[in-house]
Amino acid sequence: MTKIDCEHVVDYLNGTLTDEDLHAFEEHLKTCADCRQIVELTGELPYLAEPIEPPIGMKARILTNVFEEEVKEKLQSEPKPKPKPATVPVIKPKAKRNWWTPLIAAVLLMSLIGNAYAFLKLSDQQEPETALREVDLQPSEAFNGTGQARLIREDGALDVVVSTAGLEDLQGDEIYQVWLLKEGQPIPAGAFSPNPDGEGAAYFSLKENTEGWDTIAITREPNAGNQSPQGNIVLSSEL
């Protein structure tokens, strides 16, 4: 084993120590204030970077891939309890692939993983039903833009994924807010700001009170967090 001293802090930061040396250096860290301070500094150095707004859609892409890795691993490492066709009767959307497809994929994948777990744990349980419904959102007068809403009912929950294009830029604190309405009574169901190309997407999951919604609408709200609409309806559709 190498003699571990302060010089090794550089190797520690580079992750190039062997397991044995790493363990020794971690012991050294406990007693060496200098090295601890250098390690602590690495929690602050990244702030030298210019703030860059993450690309829209990156979160959905990354989380989908992270959870997909897990599914692959599970499939490789665990034998299936029983051979069976697809775990979930997911209806594949026929529409052309859009830039926001990964968001749908993320939602469906979460469902799939959830179902796979439930299936593995309770093999005698009935398969949960998944239903996917898609509606086109119509622009109100004086507004441009198009949109689609997908409602995914699965395992008692209702997931709402909205995607839009051609929306006007927002000013100040404004935000596009999605609402679900039942007999004229709205609840907020996700909000978003469009990207510079006017495209936006929102995802919302409803665990309770999932039945009976008759309308979906998007308003342009003066600020985020309103519990009832204050702005004008931009896009809407009956359900």
Place this chain on the structure above:
Amino acid sequence: MEKSSDFMLYGRIQRQDKAALEELYDRYEKILFSFLVKMTEDPDLAEEALQEVFIKLWRGKGEYDESKGKFTSWLFTMARNVAIDLIRKRKKPSVPLEEVGDLVNTDSSVEELAEWQEQKEQIETAVQELSDDQQKMIQLFYFKGYTHETIAGICGIPLGTVKSRIRLALKKLKKSLHGVQERGAIDD
């Protein structure tokens, strides 16, 4: 509602709590992405690195504990090492950032930017207190992830002294930053 601590979130992630991973993602997406773009000079590669970071977190088996210092230090160090790996494997030349401006939009909440700006100003002030050579050392080692051989070549110094020079530059920077932060606290 009080934000759960990073350590608590990490614990939930180890128990395969997807919501916790998403919360941690939201908390650090922007700083990690900005940092990774600075390192890789390539938003696509930065996204690849960020994904790798979260795959590691999701699969992680008890790697982080509080004896290893602040969670952010550990997380950023892990991200940096992922980026260095990808930079070294990268075949294509990096795209100059000016040409990829369309991929990103720059609006952020004012509050978030102000917080970032304050931290950035503090560390920039601290960096300016270093000698030119020390600043260069931090840029080449920390942000560029160059090997010791490359750094020795660029700086024209013996290979055997690279490590200790990096260490001294980092140590000096931490000391300066501490001074800047204390002065800031007194001004407030």
